[in-house]
Amino acid sequence: MTEAGIAESPEIAAANRCRLSRRVADDLGKAEDDHVRVECESSKAYFIVDGTHDDAAGLAVNADGLERIDAQAGQTGTVEATVPIESRDRAFVTGDIAETLWDRADADVFITCPHGGDIEYNTDEMGQYLFKKLRARGIAATAWMLHGYYTGQEKDAFKRWHVKKPVKAYDAYPGLRQLVERAFTCRYAVGFHIHKYDYVAVGGRADADLRERVGDAIRGPVPSKYDVETDYSEIALTGRSKQASMNYFAEDGQGIQIELPTRVAYNKFHSLPEAVADVLTEIL
Incomplete structure (x- = not known):
């Protein structure tokens, strides 16, 4: 798990795709087309890695991507290498x-x-x-x-x-x-x-x-x-x-x-x- 600032990028074509900073990608061992889990204060979702970037923000998504995780540009969230959690019961209760x-x-x-x-x-x-x-x-x-x-x-x-x-x-x-x-x-x-x-x-x-x-x-x-x-x-x-x-x-x-x-x-x-x-x- 690594913390990442969240930015909006209209260049990203799909709501389920994201770009990672090189730091975040290296921390998680992720490359293009890999999947990551992104979690913010009130929601979470999986994303497909579109590529990496050199911007300060650790994670970039488009406007629909922000809506998927109920986030605003400038917020901080976490990015994880593993998408599912272990407990199916907990996933049911928490929408995971x-x-x-x-x-x-x-x-x-x-x-x-x-x-x-x-x-x-x-x-x-x-x-x-x-x-x-x-x-x-x-x-x-x-x-x-x-x-x-x-x-x-x-x-x-x-x-x-x-x-x-x-x-x-x-x-x-x-x-x-x-x-x-x-x-x-x-x-x-x-x-x-x-x-x-x-x-x-x-x-x-x-x-x-x-x-x-x-x-x-x-x-x-x-x-x-x-x-x-x-x-x-x-x-x-x-x-x-x-x-x-x-x-x-x-x-x-x-x-x-x-x-x-x-x-x-x-x-x-x-x-x-x-x-x-x-x-x-x-x-x-």
């Missing part, structure tokens, strides 16, 4: 973010839910339930999740804790760092997310046959008003980045990204992952 890692060295399945808690509600519940169903069937899985929560003032979890590509900045997430540093891989990986579209998408880098198999299985619990799409040409968020966590840890690119409308995630958070578990049980 915590990390969970359930690790099995012999895992055949990796479950990833980086937007759990109030960020994309019930996505971590789906990951936990899938882990439990696989365990009951004798299938070893590793699950990595982040749980970000609202403050008492507003529903701001998505705004402050919706992390982008955490694998690219794994040093900020101790559980993720543990997996990367031991070169963990598994046969299949599944990620659960919420999107703004009115269909269910089964994307990722997994081959078409596997994506269609998962799509067919989850058509049962998904209400008939929602289409289930597996064709990349029909999906807005295809999940094909190699740096997405479900693809990064899956052997031969067999990562599956399931994107859900909010109502489906809210109402089918057990029956849908159970359908995914049925597919994995058949192929393992």
Whole structure:
């Protein structure tokens, strides 16, 4: 942790990006595209490092970035190398973010839910339930999740804790760092997310046959008003980045990204992952 004066810079393009002074970057061992935790008196958020600067202020963000941490230019805050805190209970109460890692060295399945808690509600519940169903069937899985929560003032979890590509900045997430540093891989990986579209998408880098198999299985619990799409040409968020966590840890690119409308995630958070578990049980 290091203290830093906060400045406003309109040159920074996105609300979740910041620039660090060379002093702060060196203190924390951070470089471009790394993640940091910024905390002020009344709020906190994660930021992606845009680069470094030689100005006196230790941290520069744009006007929207100031709003994310409820700060004014000229204030002092703290910048930390690690984004999540250890206690999920404390994160819930204080509107913070915590990390969970359930690790099995012999895992055949990796479950990833980086937007759990109030960020994309019930996505971590789906990951936990899938882990439990696989365990009951004798299938070893590793699950990595982040749980970000609202403050008492507003529903701001998505705004402050919706992390982008955490694998690219794994040093900020101790559980993720543990997996990367031991070169963990598994046969299949599944990620659960919420999107703004009115269909269910089964994307990722997994081959078409596997994506269609998962799509067919989850058509049962998904209400008939929602289409289930597996064709990349029909999906807005295809999940094909190699740096997405479900693809990064899956052997031969067999990562599956399931994107859900909010109502489906809210109402089918057990029956849908159970359908995914049925597919994995058949192929393992």
